[in-house]
Amino acid sequence: MRITFPYMGYYSPVFSNLFRKLGHDVVPPPKPSKRTLDLGTKYAPEFACLPLKILLGTYIETLEMGADAIVSSGGVGPCRAGYYTRLQEKILRSLGYDFTMYTVEPPKGHMMQLLKTLRAFVRVPVTKLFDAIVTTCLKLWYIDEIERLCHKIRPLEVKKGTSTRLMEQAVAEIDKAESYGDVRDVGRAFIKKFNEVEVEDRDPLKVGIIGEIYVVLEPSANFEVIENLNKMGVYAHRSIFLTDWVKENAFLDALRIQPEKEIRSQAKPYLNHAVGGHGENTIGETVRYAKSGYDGVIQLVPFTCIPEIVARSILPRVSRDLGIPVMSLILDEQTGLAGVLTRLEAFVDLLARRRMQSGELPA
Amino acid sequence: MSLVIGIPKALHYYTFIPLWERFFYELGLKVVESGATTKEIVDMGVRTAVTDACAPIKIFQGHAEWLAQRTDVVFIPRMVSFEGGYVFCPKFLGLPDMVRATIDKMPPIIDTVFDLRKRPAALLRSLVRLGRSLGAGQAKAFASAIRAIKHFKQAGWTGYLRRDSKPRPQARSSAQVTIGVVGYPYIVHDPFLSCGMVDLLESAGARVLTVEDVSAKQIRSEDKSLDKQLFWHYSNRTLKAAYYLMRHNLVDGLVHASAFSCGPDAIVGKILELDSKYEFDVPFLSVTVDEHSGRAGIMTRLEAFLDMLIRKKYAGAKQQLPELAPDGLVESRQGQRRIAGASQTALDGHDEFESSSDAMREQGRQVS
Numbered sequence: 213m214r215i216t217f218p219y220m221g222y223y224s225p226v227f228s229n230l231f232r233k234l235g236h237d238v239v240p241p242p243k244p245s246k247r248t249l250d251l252g253t254k255y256a257p258e259f260a261c262l263p264l265k266i267l268l269g270t271y272i273e274t275l276e277m278g279a280d281a282i283v284s285s286g287g288v289g290p291c292r293a294g295y296y297t298r299l300q301e302k303i304l305r306s307l308g309y310d311f312t313m314y315t316v317e318p319p320k321g322h323m324m325q326l327l328k329t330l331r332a333f334v335r336v337p338v339t340k341l342f343d344a345i346v347t348t349c350l351k352l353w354y355i356d357e358i359e360r361l362c363h364k365i366r367p368l369e370v371k372k373g374t375s376t377r378l379m380e381q382a383v384a385e386i387d388k389a390e391s392y393g394d395v396r397d398v399g400r401a402f403i404k405k406f407n408e409v410e411v412e413d414r415d416p417l418k419v420g421i422i423g424e425i426y427v428v429l430e431p432s433a434n435f436e437v438i439e440n441l442n443k444m445g446v447y448a449h450r451s452i453f454l455t456d457w458v459k460e461n462a463f464l465d466a467l468r469i470q471p472e473k474e475i476r477s478q479a480k481p482y483l484n485h486a487v488g489g490h491g492e493n494t495i496g497e498t499v500r501y502a503k504s505g506y507d508g509v510i511q512l513v514p515f516t517c518i519p520e521i522v523a524r525s526i527l528p529r530v531s532r533d534l535g536i537p538v539m540s541l542i543l544d545e546q547t548g549l550a551g552v553l554t555r556l557e558a559f560v561d562l563l564a565r566r567r568m569q570s571g572e573l574p575a
Numbered sequence: 576m577s578l579v580i581g582i583p584k585a586l587h588y589y590t591f592i593p594l595w596e597r598f599f600y601e602l603g604l605k606v607v608e609s610g611a612t613t614k615e616i617v618d619m620g621v622r623t624a625v626t627d628a629c630a631p632i633k634i635f636q637g638h639a640e641w642l643a644q645r646t647d648v649v650f651i652p653r654m655v656s657f658e659g660g661y662v663f664c665p666k667f668l669g670l671p672d673m674v675r676a677t678i679d680k681m682p683p684i685i686d687t688v689f690d691l692r693k694r695p696a697a698l699l700r701s702l703v704r705l706g707r708s709l710g711a712g713q714a715k716a717f718a719s720a721i722r723a724i725k726h727f728k729q730a731g732w733t734g735y736l737r738r739d740s741k742p743r744p745q746a747r748s749s750a751q752v753t754i755g756v757v758g759y760p761y762i763v764h765d766p767f768l769s770c771g772m773v774d775l776l777e778s779a780g781a782r783v784l785t786v787e788d789v790s791a792k793q794i795r796s797e798d799k800s801l802d803k804q805l806f807w808h809y810s811n812r813t814l815k816a817a818y819y820l821m822r823h824n825l826v827d828g829l830v831h832a833s834a835f836s837c838g839p840d841a842i843v844g845k846i847l848e849l850d851s852k853y854e855f856d857v858p859f860l861s862v863t864v865d866e867h868s869g870r871a872g873i874m875t876r877l878e879a880f881l882d883m884l885i886r887k888k889y890a891g892a893k894q895q896l897p898e899l900a901p902d903g904l905v906e907s908r909q910g911q912r913r914i915a916g917a918s919q920t921a922l923d924g925h926d927e928f929e930s931s932s933d934a935m936r937e938q939g940r941q942v943s
C-alpha cells in the first residue's frame with residue numbers, strides 16, 4: 213500500500229513519518245501549486261470550496277506519482293467537508309484511478325468505523341503503534357509552539373528572514389528526530405533559539421486570523437497571509453492550531469468531556485446556534501480579539517463556504533458593536549496574490565491610522 | 576389588538592406552511608404572508624445580504640424586510656432537523672441571526688428552534704413553547720399544536736407543497752416526454768427564482784415530475800443507495816427522489832435546478848451528474864439560477880434539452896410513428912409555445928403520440 217494524504221503546511225512531513233512508522237510506503241503530497249489547483253478546479257464541481265479543489269488536485273497528483281491509498285478525514289456535518297472523501301472518490305473513479313479511500317471519521321458515534329479503518333492500515337505491534345502516535349503528537353505540539361513564536365517574533369526581528377529560516381530548520385530537525393526524548397530536546401532548543409532572536413522594541417499592530425480551518429492552516433491556500441502581514445511588521449495571531457483543534461474535537465468529545473465552551477458563549481449574542489465548520493468560532497474569536505485589544509481581524513473565507521458565509525453576514529454587526537475592523541478575504545481559484553496584497557496593505561494602513569487617532573504611536 | 580405575525584414566503588415556507596399557518600390560526604393570531612417573490616423583494620434582499628450568499632437566502636432576506644414594515648413580529652424559525660437526523664443547510668441554522676444582523680429595522684423575530692434529532696416529541700414541545708411565548712395558556716397551546724401537527728400530516732408532511740399559482744396541468748394527452756425537475760422546493764417552485772422552469776416545460780408539452788411528486792416512502796427506499804447519507808434535509812430528499820425517478824425509469828431526462836454558489840448542491844449536483852451518466856444512463860441537465868438570471872438563457876437551454884429528449888425518444892419509436900419526422904415535431908412544438916396556454920391542442924391531435932407514451936404515463940401515475 214502506498215499511502216498519501218492531504219497536504220497541510222508544516223505538518224505534512226510529520227504525517228509522512230507516522231505512516232512510514234506504521235509500516236507503509238508513503239507518497240508525500242507535494243506543496244499545492246498552480247497545477248494542483250488547476251487540476252482540482254477542472255474536475256471538482258464549480259461551487260465546491262477551495263479546500264475541496266486543492267485536495268482533489270493533490271490526490272490526482274499523488275495518484276499519478278503511484279499512490280494507491282488515500283487517507284483523509286471525514287465528519288458528521290453540517291459542513292460539507294464531512295462528505296468530501298465520498299465525492300472525491302466518485303470523481304477520481306470516474307477519471308479511471310484505482311485506489312482505496314480511507315476516511316477517518318471522528319470518534320464520536322463512529323468509534324467502530326474508526327477502529328476498523330485503523331486496523332486496516334496498522335501493520336505494526338501495538339507497542340510500536342503507541343510509541344509512534346505519542347511521538348507524532350509531541351512533534352505536532354512542538355511545531356505548533358514554535359510556529360506561534362515565529363508569528364510573534366517575525367514582525368519584530370531586526371535581521372529580516374531570521375525567523376522564517378529558523379522555522380524551516382526547526383521543522384526539518386523535528387521531523388528527523390526519532391524518539392520522544394529527541395523530539396523534546398530539539399523542540400526546546402529551537403524555542404530557546406527563537407527567544408534569542410534580536411527584536412525591535414515596539415508594540416506592533418495586532419491582527420487576529422480567523423476562518424475556515426484548511427485555508428487558515430495551509431499557507432499556500434491563503435497567499436501566506438500571516439507571513440505577509442509579518443513582513444509588514446504586523447503581528448498576526450492564528451486562531452486555529454491543529455493540536456488544539458484535535459484535542460477539542462477528537463479526544464475530549466470522544467470521552468464526553470465537554471471542552472470549555474467559552475468561545476460559544478462569546479458568540480452567543482450574535483449567533484445562537486452551531487452552523488458547522490468554524491462558523492461559530494469565527495464569531496466568538498472576533499469577540500475575543502476585540503476584548504483583548506487587538507487592532508483588527510481578518511476572516512479567511514473559501515468562496516461558497518457555508519458556515520463562513522453565515523459568519524460573514526453577522527460579522528459587520530459585531531465589528532460595529534465592538535469597534536474592531538474586520539476584513540473578509542474571499543479565496544477561490546481566481547483570487548490573485550497582487551489583489552490580496554493590496555487589500556492587506558490598505559487594511560494595515562487603516563489599522564495604523566486608527567491607532568494613531570487613539571493617541572498611541574503607530575507601529 | 577392582537578399580534579400580526581409575518582411569515583416570509585421563502586425557504587422552508589414551501590414545505591412547512593400548513594403547520595405554521597394552522598398553528599397560528601388555532602391560536603387565534605393573525606398571519607400575514609409576504610406573497611410571491613417580486614423584483615422589489617429581490618432588490619431589498621440583494622441590498623442587505625452579503626454578496627456571496629446564495630439567491631434563496633437573499634430572497635429570504637427580501638421577504639423578511641418586506642414584512643418588517645408591515646407586521647409586529649416576523650416568524651423565522653430556526654429549522655435544525657426534522658427527519659431522519661438530517662440537519663438543514665447551515666444557512667438555515669443561522670438564519671434568524673443573519674437576518675437580525677443585516678436588516679436594520681427588524682421587528683422582534685420569533686426564532687423557535689425545531690430540532691427533532693433529540694426526541695420525537697420535540698415538535699410538539701417546540702410548538703407548545705412557541706404558543707406560550709405568544710401568550711396562549713398551556714392547554715390552548717397544546718391543543719393547537721396537536722391540531723396543527725395532525726393537519727400537517729394530512730397535508731403531506733415534509734413532502735407538502737403549496738401549489739397556489741395554478742393547478743398543475745394534468746397534461747394527460749400531450750405528455751410525450753417526462754422530465755424530472757429536481758431541486759429544493761424553494762427554488763423549483765418559486766417561479767421568480769426558477770424563471771418558471773416547470774411551467775415552461777409543461778407548456779412546451781412535457782410532463783414534469785418534481786421531488787414533491789415522489790412519496791416519503793419512495794424516497795426512503797433510496798436510503799440504501801448511499802453508503803453515507805448526505806447531512807442536509809432538502810439535499811437528501813432531492814438526491815434520493817432523483818435516484819428513485821431514474822431507477823424506476825419514470826423520467827426521460829433529469830433537470831437539476833440549483834442556486835448559484837449553493838454549498839450542498841455542489842455535492843448533490845456532481846453526484847447526479849456522474850450517476851445519471853454512469854449508473855442510470857439518463858440525460859442530465861444542470862441549470863443554475865441566481866437572483867438576476869435571465870429568463871431567455873434558461874429557456875433556450877431547456878428547449879434544447881427537451882428537443883434532444885424528444886428526438887431520442889422518437890428514434891426509439893420510429894416504427895410506430897413513421898409519418899412524423901422529429902424536426903417537424905420540434906417545429907410544431909415551438910410554434911405552439913408562442914400561443915401559450917393552447918399548447919396542448921395541436922399535440923392532442925396526434926393519437927399516435929399518445930400510444931407511444933402510454934406506458935410511460937402509466938408508470939408516472941404510480942409516482943404522482
Ligand code: SF4
Pocket residue numbers: 518629630631632664665666667759834836837838839840
Ligand atoms: S441549501 Fe443551497 S440554496 Fe439552500 S440555503 Fe443552503 S446554500 Fe442556499
